[in-house]
Amino acid sequence: MNWYEIKNIETVDSPSLLIFKDRLIQNIDQMIAMVDGDTNRLMPHVKTNKCIEVVGLMVAKGIKKFKASTIAEAEMAAMAGANKVLIAHQLVGPKIDRFNQLCKTFPKVDFSFLLDNASHLSNLNTKFIAAKVQVNVYIDINNGMNRSGIKTENLNDLINKINACETVNLLGLHVYDGHHRQVNFEERLEKIESDFSNIDTTNYEVISGGSPAFNIHSKNKNRICSPGTSVFWDWGYGEKFKEQGFKEAAILVTRVISKPSEGLITIDLGHKAVAAENPIDRRIKFLNLNNYVLLSQSEEHGVLSVENWNEIAIGDVFYGVPYHVCPSVNLYEEMGIVVDNEVQEYWQVIARKRKITI
Missing domain, CATH: 3.20.20.10 (Alanine racemase)
Known part of the structure; x- marks a missing residue:
């Protein structure tokens, strides 16, 4: 099993933020x-x-x-x-x-x-x-x-x-x-x-x-x-500052929700689920999908072109590393905490609010 895969993924909604x-x-x-x-x-x-x-x-x-x-x-x-x-x-x-x-x-x-x-x-x-x-x-x-x-x-x-x-x-x-x-x-x-x-x-x-x-x-x-x-850590800094030795600990989970045309799939990861201030090719890197291009995003949809279209089914899960993790975390109310490849609990992203009590 790859480090980013989740044994109890059937219990994890998408899109979701997971922290290892x-x-x-x-x-x-x-x-x-x-x-x-x-x-x-x-x-x-x-x-x-x-x-x-x-x-x-x-x-x-x-x-x-x-x-x-x-x-x-x-x-x-x-x-x-x-x-x-x-x-x-x-x-x-x-x-x-x-x-x-x-x-x-x-x-x-x-x-x-x-x-x-x-x-x-x-x-x-x-x-x-x-x-x-x-x-x-x-x-x-x-x-x-x-x-x-x-x-x-x-x-x-x-x-x-x-x-x-x-x-x-x-x-x-x-x-x-x-x-x-x-x-x-x-x-x-x-x-x-x-x-x-x-x-x-x-x-x-x-x-x-x-x-x-x-x-x-x-x-x-x-x-x-x-x-x-x-x-x-994230894809952006991991690509630039490899000498620092940090590991990607945050993963975004998404699923295939449509196959609208041959060679195209749609996932439930739009720009409300991952930081979108960077160009479309600098938003998320999928770890279990090869030879793809993220073509577009709307609020709750992401459209990708893929080479293995026939092998992909509705409901398939993709695991991705955000290019910029800070604003990506800010989009989620909670983070699933992964231990031994299982989501065991959820922690609240409480300070995404502009006001907690004060």
């Missing part, structure tokens, strides 16, 4: 090994898994710091036993009050968020004075990705303004270099370190990178690493 627990645990162990066992240097991003039980497995292995994208993800991490959570966004609108409530609900957890704008700092300080709260922040550095962050030439000015605020405490710097995804490791290393050399990190805790840069930042003991995809 042994591979998940191996990936967590690999993350820890890459920082030489120093779990204090890990701050995994929970946006990939959004699941209390998955974060709980990391907590049980000594990983206590996490990064989140949403208030809900931060709440989930706290529920799972995290003692430090960074919300990797600059808080605006109602999220400011939600953050305050988060801190009150979990007083033993050190919550923080990102800041990159002096004017917004002034607004936040006024609001936090009124609320009589103290908050922690990391300055977000624009390291060339141009998605968020302050330019390095403006860094010292923002540091001085934060230090002058009575409600805002500066914990360190956040440097995300997700734009560097070069397949060649040496080229990726050169680009990442070249950009990093422009930042004076001497006196600050530095949270750096994501999964593509993990095996680069992990070699520098002064940097905290924030891999996210690493827990589940």
Whole structure:
């Protein structure tokens, strides 16, 4: 039996998300090994898994710091036993009050968020004075990705303004270099370190990178690493960053629901069941089907051209690895947990919600 096949597949509806627990645990162990066992240097991003039980497995292995994208993800991490959570966004609108409530609900957890704008700092300080709260922040550095962050030439000015605020405490710097995804490791290393050399990190805790840069930042003991995809891995990163040694742990299950014309089959995996932000040929890789082309997707249908059309029957099961696992997980309310090739239980993807309780 292949590693991805399920003995009790007749009990598994489709489309479904399955997580192979042994591979998940191996990936967590690999993350820890890459920082030489120093779990204090890990701050995994929970946006990939959004699941209390998955974060709980990391907590049980000594990983206590996490990064989140949403208030809900931060709440989930706290529920799972995290003692430090960074919300990797600059808080605006109602999220400011939600953050305050988060801190009150979990007083033993050190919550923080990102800041990159002096004017917004002034607004936040006024609001936090009124609320009589103290908050922690990391300055977000624009390291060339141009998605968020302050330019390095403006860094010292923002540091001085934060230090002058009575409600805002500066914990360190956040440097995300997700734009560097070069397949060649040496080229990726050169680009990442070249950009990093422009930042004076001497006196600050530095949270750096994501999964593509993990095996680069992990070699520098002064940097905290924030891999996210690493827990589940996927086709996209597995194709580009083979040297990292992670295993694909997330599988999507789909079935054939029609054979509309010779050479064509339709499966129940549309773009509501797998991340569809990439071109059609970069969405899912089937492990038990050869010589196929995914021609199109609609909401609940996927149409493939196949060479072995006569051999395929309605109801046949295909197992696929998503190209981008993070948004694929976000499409499912639960994940089936596979042990010894059997789905034994289901874990809720609770933080796919924008709001859990706060």
